[in-house]
Amino acid sequence: MCKRFRYAGRVRSYDDLCGLARALAAVGERWALLVVRELLLGPKRFSDLSRGLPTMSQNVLSARLRELERAGVVTRRVLGPPASARVYELTPRGRELEESLLALGRWGSRQPLPATGQLSVDALMLALRTTYDPGPATGPQPPVGLRLGADRFVAEAGPAGLRVTRGAGERCAATVDTDPRTLLEVVYGYLPRDEAERRGALRVTGERQAAERFLGSFTRPVTTGDAGAAPAAG
Incomplete structure (x- = not known):
């Protein structure tokens, strides 16, 4: 019997227990991996992320960031003085997606x-x-x-x-x-x-x-x- 997983406070399931299905439950939403891409080279402010994804609405960006935070992929922190700005960055678990993104990029380049x-x-x-x-x-x-x-x-x-x-x-x-x-x-x-x-x-x-x-x-x-x-x- 397939178990439905409760993920990040809401039910999202492919009724499939494999790791790929569970990965898609975490980062498979539209735009999610592109947000991860924009953070591969270091932390960014919300405005910087929005600038790098100009056709993504700010409401959708906010939603994806919240979901990625709940998934343990992205975290927020406040930079010290003089910047004192809030930035988003990948967690160690989020950085584990780097090789997968590179492989997808090679595949997609064709x-x-x-x-x-x-x-x-x-x-x-x-x-x-x-x-x-x-x-x-x-x-x-x-x-x-x-x-x-x-x-x-x-x-x-x-x-x-x-x-x-x-x-x-x-x-x-x-x-x-x-x-x-x-x-x-x-x-x-x-x-x-x-x-x-x-x-x-x-x-x-x-x-x-x-x-x-x-x-x-x-x-x-x-x-x-x-x-x-x-x-x-x-």
Whole structure:
């Protein structure tokens, strides 16, 4: 006899005892995993989450955050002075979803691109991780800094994959200063790097070879219906 699970104060059940069904009961609601995606690189204020998910209403965002909190995936805390702002962040259990999200991202990158849509900065970082191709590299590559408007990241690439962390990074061999749209177009071959530099849309400081190696280490997903136009990013 199948037991109906009471989850987070309400009944939600697939009448299925397997772990996948129980996982979907926790994070399977629409938008839930995208909220998790936006928190992979660190805590965010509600307004930052809303900015990264511009087509999600604030009421729905509030509901998803409450559900994810009850599921033990997300927690809230108040930053110390001078910020004193309330932020949301993943719990250790929430961080366990990272590998699953990367696998889903790789799988989804081969799906047809929609005619319209945007890509948040954090979503772009996830896309870079899922399409990174180390090629013949035999060891870790020097870290490369990414300046995307007000956002700062450090990318550390190697044979095992790409690690991206939020922050300026003082030990980067090179820094790429650009905007999300240009970075997407360059790494996926929609826009030649030298052309982006000529336009002033991309600037490299530090070891140029390290930056060029990084920018050339991504495989553009081949999807059904790919018309050759880059999706919006930012």
